Amino acid sequence: MPSHAHEPQHPGDDPLQRERAHLVSSRSALRAMRADAEALNIRDVTANWVNAEVLQGEIDARIKALADLSHTPLFFGRLDYLHAPGLAVAEGASGENFYIGRRHVHDADGDPMVIDWRAPVSQPFYRASKKAPMDLRLRRRFGYTGGELTAYEDEHLTDPAEAEQTSRLLQSEIERPRVGPMRDIVATIQPEQDEIVRAGIGGSVCVQGAPGTGKTAVGLHRVAYLLYAHRERLARSGTLVIGPNDSFLHYIEQVLPALGELEVKQATVDTLVGHVEVRGADDAAAATVKGDARMAQVLRRAIRSHITMPEEPCVVVRGSRRWRVPAYELEEIVQELMDREIRYGAAHDALPQRIAHAVLVRMEQAGEAPDDRVQDAVARNPAVKATVKAVWPPVDPAKLVLRLLGDADFLAAQAAGILTPEEQKTILWAKPARSAKSAKWSSADAVLIDEAMDLVARTPSLGHVVLDEAQDLSPMQYRAVGRRCSTGSATVLGDIAQGTTPWATNTWEEALAHLGKPGSTVEELTQGFRVPREVIAYASRLLPAIAPDLAEATSIRESAGDFEIRAVAADDLDASVLAACQDALTKEGSIGLIAAEARIPLLRAALEAAGISWLAPGEETSAASRLTLVPATLAKGLEYDYVVLDEPAAIVDGEPDDRTGLRRLYVCLTRPVSGLTVVHSADLPEQLGQPGRPGRPGRPAAG
Template sequence: MPTPTADPTTTRPEDVLADEQAHLERARDELRRMREAAENLDASTAADAFNAAYLDLVLARRVASLQDDPRTTLFFGRIDCRTEHGAEVFHVGRRHVSDGRGDPVVVDWRAPVSTAFYRASPTEPMGVTLRRRFGVDRGRLTAYEDERLDRAGSPEDDPAHSAILAAEIERPRSGPMRDIVSTIQPEQDEIVRSDIGTSICVQGAPGTGKTAVGLHRAAWLLYSFRERLDRSGVLVVGPNRAFLDHIGAVLPSLGEVRVQHATIDTLLEHGRVRAEDTTEVAMLKGDARLAEVLRNAVWLSVGRPDEAMVVPRGSRRWRVPAYDVQDEVDALVRRGVRYSAARDLLPQRLAHLVMLRIEATGDFPGDAAQDAIARSAPVKAYAKELWPALDPAGVLFRLLSDPETLAAAAEDVLDDNEQRMLLWGSPPRTKGAARWTRADMALLDELADLLDRTPSLGHVVLDEAQDLSPMQLRAVGRRASTGSLTVLGDIAQGTTPWATGSWDDAMAHLGRPRHELVTLDRGFRVPARVIEFAARLLPVMAPGLGAPRSVRDNPGRLDVVSADPEERSSAVVAAVTGALREPGSVGVIAPDAFMTALSAALTRAGVPHGRLDADHGDDEDRQVELVPASIAKGLEFDRVVVVEPAAVVAAEPDLRTGLRRLYVVLTRAVTALTVVHTEPLPEVLAGHA
């Protein structure tokens, strides 16, 4: 059991810090012992080569998880508790560390006992008498902050006014997103620790930490249900590669490396995208009604027998009437199994009809005879003609190139004009020459599932879900058909023409009409001045949606710089140079068309920078990143320079979508925002800088 320590209220602060540093050194020693013990285990003692290889992999993973990072500490907090065993102390960190007897030296933040560190309060202390947070600098404890929960609260005991908490939230960042285990708030922790059987939808305003909450939920589930999820898997789906690169370090920092990551495009990669639909056609292809059209197209491929099936066996020919065959076909269709599975069953069902006739003569040849009949050439040929083999590309090719096929599949589903919109104007000669679009990928995925069931994962985390079409949502949902979902998004940040306006609708498309909806509106990342400026867009772009509330003491900084058109690049360079006077990351977010010109201006000024647009992105992290407005969603930087808001809006197909894109762009800053413009600001922002 943990060892009680002296009452911190009767000990000098410098002595308390020295004691805690000594405990940290002890924890590091124990972690080193655990790692050395794992390194000394011999995989060659396994029963066979296969098990030896598997054990070697497990041991390598175990050793990697026991590495100590000298840049940080093994624990970030502590709780003193009253339990049935008396007074106990628990140090809370990113992983569990035990001593040689198996007693905890550090408890994992995901362990049940750690719940109280995040949720205990003076009104509900959960047995906690004291909560302590630590300040850290380069692997050493530099400060501590105590909150007494066994007495009436005072301002200094309010966790919302924790200086250490605020410093950690606002600590300058570089490179990818980091974990938030030391700053998780009670409402976030409730989401993180929700049961695996619960599918959760999180409506989260900018800066509320919804992405981090989703990732930490994945880590908690893997800790709490490891055996189950090791078998079934966990998947994180994000909007683009830049986003996945940004969040990619979070789960490994928490010791979880077995989580798959995918964008919606890589998840639905059923062919090469070689063309682009108009907005109207893309919206139609994303409509959930297309699922019914595709289902009809598949099952209309099943033929109707117009001739009896004749099967020679020995000296006799057995005849099965067409109406008996049709009964079997109808029964298979009604079973609700996938098309290919039913097709595989058909020869056996036809052979069974032959067996009934054989047995009616008093002969009982046995099961082997039925298998032989099912494999016979006449039965296989009859079944193939009746129930042809299909592939997703072939079905969609025929549907989009043949008006009669589409009309039959879309009857009473799509009107004549909608059918004309879907048809190719000049159909390719073969499916191999088809110029598939991005929207076609979701249709091909739907068809693939109609033919063969998509394997289900144990849990899927879907971020920026508001931007997916109903058909894309269906594709994600089927990958958790027997598992659960954590769905993250913000309706106000919907920037696609098909962006959802209702989480109930989105969750229904995901196959989760029954779900738990949670709203996060307390902003920890975006400072008050920035969020108040951006929130002026809400009444125009998302009427009725409440504005987020920044709960940080530091209001942040907002500068709006007006420049002459010929001075725009130099004004941007000046803003970036000013931002570089402080530590931390700098994001320059501009309309996609501005990337090359701004990059050239920064290069001429001698400002090293990276580019996150598709043609120039790389894996190297830089202090300054040039970010196209179209992929800024989900990213965050200490300081952000937004270039030409009016052009960000104008680049979108309509004003509402453009204002939503601008809202996303304006809310990427953690500390300071500078807006550089030569064109007039959108009317709702003008005069409020």
């Protein structure tokens, strides 16, 4: 596979110069497309100011999406077809050569100069191989430096004399140092990733991905693909990306805009269910019970406990007439509404109309001819309102949960046969709150309130939801997310081995059932692109203890990466950690210093004393400040070129049990892209072995 990164002897016949010229022309065409959008005059095509505002908003979004990002390659590949593909013709393309990029670019005549990576004609860039060339004669990859096209690399898919081998440009792009937020992977999507990205919108997909397999990137690119393929549908219903915390969302927030998608919302589960202010916290035992799916049954029973079968008739007075609906008939109406399993609030709204209808039947039997206006008036009659209030009173979800957690007798009545007495005692507040506003709600309480709100009124559904780091959600949290895509589809991303909550899911089948998407496809990614080979092999020693059913991840990286374990004396720990950070700062790229929560204040003080600037997770790295101090609890989903891991034993000890602690350590060990230095004074977990000895650096033992 020849690679060309220098000037040939005959500039007039220089392919690199021709490709550079096409890049210049394409950028010029993109600027012209943006200028055309900016020049649009909508004064004569809108009926009113509302339409004008909407249309102008769409135009502004298009102008923004057409921005030419100087350091982002406009195209990264070229496909030379043996025959003109029908799919390309359908898109208005002509000829046999197509440049593949992040967005579509056409010239003044409307002919494409760059094809969107999501278009069908672009698919062979990711899927074609020697065994299945997909009618390609040649696949060309481009290399860029600072936004300038500096190299290309050809793969002749129908040439039997050319052996299939790993692309050097692809490898260098994968291993390029990370500085700043997460970037897109459109130039490096692998065939198994592309299959997930382009899966249809009709079904939900779950991706079990080992560290560094690109599951987060796959999920984000899947959103971009679905918006391309089903834009009108998703524009109406909406899309959402859910991440574990704000630091993670800040890290990934530039990926979709770089692909031209500006309207996808991002949130955490806590944000979704943020109907009350969270000011309290549960211990692990209480949070586990509150997050159990059985709480949905308790809440449903608690909601329905407000329904009281009528014992008195409803007598409606209209003029000189009195219309009587007997108690047994009211009971039949109430029982029918209960049997229909409609939401509590919808039934509450339907009940006065049902009673009014019974009154109208009596009016008709008496020879009157009432219409809908009469029925509405009867439904608003004070007697009907009083009956509804007594039989099916309105319920405030927050007040319901407040009573459930603060009233032992009420909880016992609603949880009987569902929660054990011990479990009830675990979630019961020691000191009941006076009001919903003054209560010190926890995150788990907020999820219960969200469930209660859905029992009262249906939660609006989106067209597609991406749920990342899903392994850490409780069953009740899965239900909260599932409500947001009950009529849409979902992409669920996670790694069972990285589950670090006491309620972390054990199987994806169980999680998908709680999400309301049973039977969804589960795909497993085991080929890593980020974590160095030696590092992932070392971290995988923990898998038998934390996730014995998962396959061990492999890495395609040719570089083994920098990997060192330094065992030091306890008195030298802080100084040795600083020395490891200073070593990492001599190299190119970002550095993450990851430590147990209890160690963060000590390390912060040590960094300040040494004059080393540092960032908090979520803050963007720069040339002047490349080191981030990361609590182990926030490391999930983040990545750094070099990681200095402080005292693994402290990370394990900081969790409620050894299994969760080892899973947390597994997460931290798999954050580096280029190198890892582990510094410890206490013994390493036995699963990792004990390489090195205090005071001297060690290398990991073989095997």
